Amino acid sequence: MQVTKLRDAAGANGLVPAGQFFAHLAAKLEEANFATALLEAQLDEEDRALEATYRRRSAARTHSVEHQAIM
DSSP states (O other): OOOOOOGGGOOTTSOOOHHHHHHHHHHHHHHHHHHHHHHHHHHHHHHHHHHHHHHHHHHHHHHHHHHHHHO
């Protein structure tokens, strides 16, 4: 997450009210969490697809080895 200053909302003394600061921080954290959740969902889907491919290929390889052993 990138740190940004809230100069727009700063008062005459250059300080930002704490409530506004924490609301801005919470909004940024919510956005970061949402982006992370989307990325994790995509990676989980990719993992499931790779595992399914591995299982199919392992099963095919096992079947062909068993078939050759029977012959």
